[in-house]
Amino acid sequence: MGVNGTTPLARREARLAWGLLAPTLISVALVVILPLLAIFWISFKPVGLADLRPPAPILREAVRGSGDKLRIEYRLRNSSQDRPIADVVLTDMLPPMVDLKGDPPKPCTLSGRTLTCDFGTIEGGYNERLRIPITASDEDAAEEAAEGSDPVVTGTASSVLTDATFTLENFKRIFEGAEFWTVLGVTVFYTVFGTLGALIVGLFAAMLLNKSFKGQGILRGLYLFPYVAPVIAVAFSWLILFDPFSGSANALLVQMGVTNQAINFFGDRPLALVMVTTFEIWRYFPLSFLFILARMQSIDTEMYEAADMDGASPFQKFWYLSLPQLLGILSVLFLLRFIWTFNKFDDIFLLTGGNAGTRTLTVNVYEQAFAVSNIGAGAAVAVVIFCCLLVFSFFFFRFISQEEGL
Amino acid sequence: MRALRFGYVTGPVLGALWIFVIATTVAVTMSFVTGAPFRPSLAWSALWGVLAGAAALYGSVSAIAVAVVLGAIGIVGFGPIQSMDTGMIAAVIGHGAVGIFGLLGLRLILKECPAGALSRHEFEEAVIRFLTGFGYIFFTAIVLIPFYVMVMTSLKNQAELLQNPLDFTIDLSKGAGLFRSYVELFADFNFGTYLLNSFVISVATVVITLLFSIPGAYAVARLRFRGRASFSRSILLIYMVPMIVLALPIYIAFSMTGLRNSILGIVMIYPVTTIPVALYMLQGYFRGLPGEVEEAGLMDGLSRLAVIWKITLPLSLPALASVSLYVFMIAWNEFLLAFMLLDDPSKFTLTRGIASLNSSEIPRQHLMAGAVIATVPIMALFLGLERFMTKGLTAGSVKG
Numbered sequence: 004m005g006v007n008g009t010t011p012l013a014r015r016e017a018r019l020a021w022g023l024l025a026p027t028l029i030s031v032a033l034v035v036i037l038p039l040l041a042i043f044w045i046s047f048k049p050v051g052l053a054d055l056r057p058p059a060p061i062l063r064e065a066v067r068g069s070g071d072k073l074r075i076e077y078r079l080r081n082s083s084q085d086r087p088i089a090d091v092v093l094t095d096m097l098p099p100m101v102d103l104k105g106d107p108p109k110p111c112t113l114s115g116r117t118l119t120c121d122f123g124t125i126e127g128g129y130n131e132r133l134r135i136p137i138t139a140s141d142e143d144a145a146e147e148a149a150e151g152s153d154p155v156v157t158g159t160a161s162s163v164l165t166d167a168t169f170t171l172e173n174f175k176r177i178f179e180g181a182e183f184w185t186v187l188g189v190t191v192f193y194t195v196f197g198t199l200g201a202l203i204v205g206l207f208a209a210m211l212l213n214k215s216f217k218g219q220g221i222l223r224g225l226y227l228f229p230y231v232a233p234v235i236a237v238a239f240s241w242l243i244l245f246d247p248f249s250g251s252a253n254a255l256l257v258q259m260g261v262t263n264q265a266i267n268f269f270g271d272r273p274l275a276l277v278m279v280t281t282f283e284i285w286r287y288f289p290l291s292f293l294f295i296l297a298r299m300q301s302i303d304t305e306m307y308e309a310a311d312m313d314g315a316s317p318f319q320k321f322w323y324l325s326l327p328q329l330l331g332i333l334s335v336l337f338l339l340r341f342i343w344t345f346n347k348f349d350d351i352f353l354l355t356g357g358n359a360g361t362r363t364l365t366v367n368v369y370e371q372a373f374a375v376s377n378i379g380a381g382a383a384v385a386v387v388i389f390c391c392l393l394v395f396s397f398f399f400f401r402f403i404s405q406e407e408g409l
Numbered sequence: 410m411r412a413l414r415f416g417y418v419t420g421p422v423l424g425a426l427w428i429f430v431i432a433t434t435v436a437v438t439m440s441f442v443t444g445a446p447f448r449p450s451l452a453w454s455a456l457w458g459v460l461a462g463a464a465a466l467y468g469s470v471s472a473i474a475v476a477v478v479l480g481a482i483g484i485v486g487f488g489p490i491q492s493m494d495t496g497m498i499a500a501v502i503g504h505g506a507v508g509i510f511g512l513l514g515l516r517l518i519l520k521e522c523p524a525g526a527l528s529r530h531e532f533e534e535a536v537i538r539f540l541t542g543f544g545y546i547f548f549t550a551i552v553l554i555p556f557y558v559m560v561m562t563s564l565k566n567q568a569e570l571l572q573n574p575l576d577f578t579i580d581l582s583k584g585a586g587l588f589r590s591y592v593e594l595f596a597d598f599n600f601g602t603y604l605l606n607s608f609v610i611s612v613a614t615v616v617i618t619l620l621f622s623i624p625g626a627y628a629v630a631r632l633r634f635r636g637r638a639s640f641s642r643s644i645l646l647i648y649m650v651p652m653i654v655l656a657l658p659i660y661i662a663f664s665m666t667g668l669r670n671s672i673l674g675i676v677m678i679y680p681v682t683t684i685p686v687a688l689y690m691l692q693g694y695f696r697g698l699p700g701e702v703e704e705a706g707l708m709d710g711l712s713r714l715a716v717i718w719k720i721t722l723p724l725s726l727p728a729l730a731s732v733s734l735y736v737f738m739i740a741w742n743e744f745l746l747a748f749m750l751l752d753d754p755s756k757f758t759l760t761r762g763i764a765s766l767n768s769s770e771i772p773r774q775h776l777m778a779g780a781v782i783a784t785v786p787i788m789a790l791f792l793g794l795e796r797f798m799t800k801g802l803t804a805g806s807v808k809g
Contacts, residue, residue, distance in 0.1 A: 017634035023624035034681035211544045224795045228552050231791045233742040235760045236780035240559040254574040259448045317533045326651050346651030351745050365653045377585035385654040
């Protein structure tokens, strides 16, 4: 039977397979592929946070003055400062007790009791009053009736997200100046040391637990706590533990005579980055520990017995027997953790908000898009991240195809 | 290295290091438990450690003698830890602990080590036992301390905390009053709703994820079709897209369609972040199941879907439990999307609710009580079903 769908049976099997995969494929396409394409599109657009709503005409109606000066005032405004709105038309019903004084002013016409004003295209930042003199027997009732009937205003405007204006301004902005290189440097430091640290600490923890004794299960569960607990809970615990004014860590250090004055762990320049990296190591060593332990427990014990016969010392056994066996899982873990640490956002965002020299590329996406309200620049940073990831995945897949262990 | 390999060198060196480790551990523990000032002394630790290390080489009697001396000399004020104006009981416990654990540890570390020349094997074994002891203390400390601080802070009040940040003693006479922060969170801060929202969203995420990923995983594991290999590989690629990159367009799309600020919107997004993981984990498990049983089912005239439902799924209940737990954990702990997409306090999840407590006007025992509320359910689940959890975590080479 051919694998490539040559026989009817195989073709039916393939059809069933795609049918079973369809829900996953569709949802992934909608939530992953589509947003990725959107990010590329947006990164070339001059979009701010305020542009997410398309520009719309905004109208307010009031009855002003009295007697001879009695008038309806419409105040028409363009919600956008720089984008025009086309075909703006205002329609309003005049209440029965109100009559126009003479003909309606310029863009307006009256047919029956329906007042229609065609403004055509209004420019960005448009903000004008239109006064329509009226007469009424009972002014208070007229005011209430006129303001009671809501005028309708329509207009069409293109959103900056969908029209054909493109710009390279976003990329120019993020690459400009030394800031980008600082951010990149911080990202590299955080990623490299966070990944290596978590691997080495995880390896140490795995060696500790790679023997059976009473309470081994409990310790293994305990050492997974940092990974299992919600990031927001542990991040805030760290913040409170290391608080410069009332944190226990500072009190402890002062009491032990290590330091005389409080240390601002998450606020001082090089220290904050070290602390954030330490947090990353603390939170993710359980993951590497778990994988390394699983691999260790599957190593053949006969080999060690043979080595014992040959009189190998414990360090020799670790160096010449265990480590080569673990090299595969260590490299796969390194690549995976490298990519995920590179992608990490929550941890730094919660600990420092990207201040004190801890702004990585991912935090910069948030910073540009929401703190500076420049969605386009945020998207441009996201595109830079995505390109880095393409390079990493290339290495990952070249390697994993040889490794195929995971 | 060779010069170190004599019992009378190794013993004292490891002794000095070990006594210092124990002194620091006891000082930190006592400070955290009683709030009283204990501090380790490097010089005294080294001095007494050398003596203790040497004594531990010569049998239990001399070790016990040194342990007693260490305890006594500590109370006088010249021991490995210094305790200034602490209560007598705390002092006895502290210095006693240094003596007992110091010498007990050293006896274990230097087990079977002669006083004279050591073989390379004996020397390395001793060093490894020292490192092992240090490792247990180190890892237990770094894991427990943040959680200890979290729980204890939630039971105290701001004034007590500012007065002595190390004093985590609990005034048991307050009785139920200890849990005031928790009561206030549920009464005034809507945490009941957040807890319910989080629970509903997490369960919905698990159900939807399973509904989508089981058929997909089965197809990848069992059926032959063109593009199967590249498909199972590109599942891994999806892990590698950072959430913040997707969050931006999702935020824009949800803002424009009005799905922002709705639980429905969250339930639409969360499963998609977990489906690839679940699919990858499940297809690995399905592959390991014996194909013959399924073929027998097909022979008996069952359709493929009936085979999945009646044969494959009952066989893979452990894997389904692992995947469900893992997905539940991801959804329960998720912060970024909830933070970006939810603004309306009635729709908050727990993580989003805790984030809203992070302001200078809200005392931090409330913040920590919130953290405890979010942590306890997931920890309880995890400890209860740890076996499934660790299996689930390793099975999928899962994302973090």
